[in-house]
Amino acid sequence: MRIHERFINHFNTVREHRRLVREGCFAVGLYRQGLLHDLSKYSPVEFFVGAKYYQGYRSPNNAEREAKGYSSAWLHHKGRNLHHYEYWVDYAASEGIGVRPVKMPVKYMVEMFMDRVAASKTYNGKEYTDDMPLAYFLKGKRIIVMHPETKRQLEFLLRMLAKSGEEKTFTYIREKVLKKKFLIGRLIHEKR
Numbered sequence: 001m002r003i004h005e006r007f008i009n010h011f012n013t014v015r016e017h018r019r020l021v022r023e024g025c026f027a028v029g030l031y032r033q034g035l036l037h038d039l040s041k042y043s044p045v046e047f048f049v050g051a052k053y054y055q056g057y058r059s060p061n062n063a064e065r066e067a068k069g070y071s072s073a074w075l076h077h078k079g080r081n082l083h084h085y086e087y088w089v090d091y092a093a094s095e096g097i098g099v100r101p102v103k104m105p106v107k108y109m110v111e112m113f114m115d116r117v118a119a120s121k122t123y124n125g126k127e128y129t130d131d132m133p134l135a136y137f138l139k140g141k142r143i144i145v146m147h148p149e150t151k152r153q154l155e156f157l158l159r160m161l162a163k164s165g166e167e168k169t170f171t172y173i174r175e176k177v178l179k180k181k182f183l184i185g186r187l188i189h190e191k192r
Contacts, residue, residue, distance in 0.1 A: 006054040013056070013122060014041045020118035025111060028173045029180040033083070033111045040080045049073035057123055083111035085146040101147040109150055110173055113157050117166075131162035153177075 018038055025034030053060035061071040078086040088102040120132040137158050161169045174180050
């Protein structure tokens with residue numbers, strides 16, 4: 001594939017992924033996050049690398065990582081997007097402990113859930129099923145450096161999606177996880 005074709009295809013993949021995340025975020029009341037999701041993918045350091053390593057069936061960051069031993073695009077991306085659990089790793093205050101995962105704020109955990117669903121839809125196309133995001137998560141669960149509570153919440157939602165589908169899961173997220181309700185076309189927050 002020529003570079004201009006990879007450029008266009010990568011642009012379309014990012015655009016489609018962002019559209020799917022936006023739909024999911026809007027369905028649960030995370031409008032701002034839906035609009036701002038993954039905007040850094042359009043920055044030169046991420047976009048040009050993504051176009052260079054574009055394959056269409058997986059993240060170009062994996063191809064860059066295989067070629068160079070690391071992904072410059074991913075290092076840039078995860079440091080600017082709060083919906084990635086890797087953003088939430090910090091040094092422990094106590095000496096000798098090193099780095100540790102920090103519990104993600106719920107709204108970013110939900111955006112991470114939407115990101116995983118959208119990525120599965122983007123890369124699997126018409127073959128997508130609601131159990132795919134869970135299968136991907138379970139494949140790497142043992143090595144994920146994620147706060148145990150965040151990991152538990154994410155896995156719970158992915159299992160619900162696999163068992164009950166999007167409509168029930170999104171309703172649960174909106175009403176129980178985020179404590180939001182729609183009233184006559186408006187979104188209002190319940191007091192916690």
